Amino acid sequence: MLKRTILLLLLGAAATPLAAQSAPDLNARVGKIEKELRAVQRKVFPDGQPLEPEIVAPKPAPEPIGGPASSPVADLTARVDAIETQLRALTAHVEQNGHRVGQLEDQVKQLVADAQARAAAEAPPAALVPPSQIDQEAPPAPAVERPSTGDPAEDGYIYGFRLWQAKAYGQAETELKRVADKYPDHRRASFAQNLLGRAYLDDGKPALAAVALYDSYKKWPKGERAAESLYWLGQALTQLKKPADACKVYAQFGDDYGAAASASLKAQVAAGRKQAKCG
Numbered sequence: 001m002l003k004r005t006i007l008l009l010l011l012g013a014a015a016t017p018l019a020a021q022s023a024p025d026l027n028a029r030v031g032k033i034e035k036e037l038r039a040v041q042r043k044v045f046p047d048g049q050p051l052e053p054e055i056v057a058p059k060p061a062p063e064p065i066g067g068p069a070s071s072p073v074a075d076l077t078a079r080v081d082a083i084e085t086q087l088r089a090l091t092a093h094v095e096q097n098g099h100r101v102g103q104l105e106d107q108v109k110q111l112v113a114d115a116q117a118r119a120a121a122e123a124p125p126a127a128l129v130p131p132s133q134i135d136q137e138a139p140p141a142p143a144v145e146r147p148s149t150g151d152p153a154e155d156g157y158i159y160g161f162r163l164w165q166a167k168a169y170g171q172a173e174t175e176l177k178r179v180a181d182k183y184p185d186h187r188r189a190s191f192a193q194n195l196l197g198r199a200y201l202d203d204g205k206p207a208l209a210a211v212a213l214y215d216s217y218k219k220w221p222k223g224e225r226a227a228e229s230l231y232w233l234g235q236a237l238t239q240l241k242k243p244a245d246a247c248k249v250y251a252q253f254g255d256d257y258g259a260a261a262s263a264s265l266k267a268q269v270a271a272g273r274k275q276a277k278c279g
Contacts, residue, residue, distance in 0.1 A: 030079050037086055043225060103250055105218075116205065144168065153183035157192045164195060169203035190216060190223025197232055206239040227257035234272045246279035 144166050146159045156179040165170035176199060179192040197213035200206070211237060216229035230253040237246035252274050258266070 194225035
């Protein structure tokens, strides 16, 4: 009996240093996970206001003064529980956002189909275009100079911009569409597609504008005019008397670009939300 007791004491003494050695390693790993989770939260919740979980673990009662300190394992367990709660909140937010994007895509696809049908019904019959005229540049507008820098995409966009400024909307639409279609990898593609939508709006064609602006956001989500395209898409939908859809677009703007957008663009979106009577 005495030998067994001594053996148990020796085993316990040997196990204590091992536990002390593994606890800091585990603590460091949990600390690293917490740091990574905070980084993800900053991306998912750019405004610094994460969703509160529906079920929150009860706060532990304070230890009485003079009471024994909690063990390292208990502390780590509590931290892991907190991480799991935060992950559940993040997962719910991402799923909700994905569902909303899917709904927006379905609605815009229907809008595209409606706009195409309307354009086909309103377009007057025309003769077939000779093959020799396909993909030719539009004739120059009076008093509008075409730049010549050696970069055809840059030149085309600037020329389309000048045509738009001169209110030569038909020629501007042709030029801007050509740039976006022919040079999709150029940084000016995002600019051209966005301005194409604005030209349609100014030309009294909100349905075609909605299609062009949605394509600007969808094809170039990281383009320099993607955020602005969502704002103008909301404007086009408002003109089409679809305020509920416009509000969804403005909400998507907040999710995707709200943290990085300029103050002036945020003010425009806020005015658009008010115009559409968003809740």
